[in-house]
Amino acid sequence: MKFVINTKAILGVAFFTILGLSPVVYAAPPDAVAGKAKAQTCFACHGEDGISVSPDIPNLAAQPPLSITYQLIQFRGQQRKGGAMEALAAPLSDQDMRDIAAYFASLPAPPAKSGNADQIARGQQISNTQYCSSCHGPQLQGQKHIARLAGQSKEYLIAQLKNIRSGARIDMDGTMGSAARGLSDEDIQDLAAYAASLK
Numbered sequence: 001m002k003f004v005i006n007t008k009a010i011l012g013v014a015f016f017t018i019l020g021l022s023p024v025v026y027a028a029p030p031d032a033v034a035g036k037a038k039a040q041t042c043f044a045c046h047g048e049d050g051i052s053v054s055p056d057i058p059n060l061a062a063q064p065p066l067s068i069t070y071q072l073i074q075f076r077g078q079q080r081k082g083g084a085m086e087a088l089a090a091p092l093s094d095q096d097m098r099d100i101a102a103y104f105a106s107l108p109a110p111p112a113k114s115g116n117a118d119q120i121a122r123g124q125q126i127s128n129t130q131y132c133s134s135c136h137g138p139q140l141q142g143q144k145h146i147a148r149l150a151g152q153s154k155e156y157l158i159a160q161l162k163n164i165r166s167g168a169r170i171d172m173d174g175t176m177g178s179a180a181r182g183l184s185d186e187d188i189q190d191l192a193a194y195a196a197s198l199k
């Protein structure tokens, strides 16, 4: 008999225990229609279509719902800070977050961004050797609690990768921190160009 210990799952549960939340106890199912009504204050920056109005603001369209929810929980708890999001997330209940996440997740993905072909090719190569797709999905489209990177703003991706690398942005289970630690500034530029170029 073989016992496989999933350290990621254990760490994930520890993270939510620290936040005083259970990852499994959900009250009502997420409601995208209610979510749209609750997301009115978000549209000025993230767009009604989930495509943000400026490059330092992330697109939320087609983000995995769990990724949106968990980021909002981190902003509300002030574990993650930036863009005044702590204040915006503060009044939201867990149910509000799940409804809003369901709304943005249901929207069509952002368009692929054009870029320098050599840089995109280098980014793809680094992504392969660093196994970015093993967590973010084959087309970096995101999955479960892990963000979509495809079609995201380059500037936003660069800023976040640098923040995660330096530890200025914490990550919930440490996996992304280790993925970013070995990246050079140039790697980060190339990876961002590649991810932005995907649909």
Ligand code: HEC
Pocket: 039, 041, 042, 043, 044, 045, 046, 056, 057, 058, 060, 067, 068, 069, 071, 072, 081, 082, 083, 084, 085, 088, 089, 100, 147
């Ligand atoms: C004033 C502009 C503004 C408003 C309004 C706003 N956001 Fe944000 N949001 C930002 C910025 C800027 C960031 C990036 C923060 C950073 O630098 O880490 C962000 C980040 C996020 C993220 C993280 C996305 C990711 O890929 O990690 C989520 C989720 C989010 N916002 C949801 C919301 C929701 C839901 C609302 C409405 C309740 C909202 N935002 C309102 C500017 C805004």
Ligand code: HEC
Pocket: 058, 126, 127, 130, 131, 132, 133, 134, 135, 136, 145, 146, 147, 148, 149, 157, 160, 161, 170, 171, 172, 173, 175, 176, 179, 180, 191
């Ligand atoms: C072991 C799994 C794993 C691997 C491998 C991984 N990531 Fe991540 N990544 C995550 C998780 C989990 C998060 C969310 C972190 C958090 O906020 O707690 C994340 C977040 C991110 C973010 C922030 C996205 C946003 O919307 O704010 C970027 C950018 C990113 N990863 C890029 C990459 C790149 C580029 C690679 C390859 C060099 C990579 N990741 C490899 C798991 C991984």
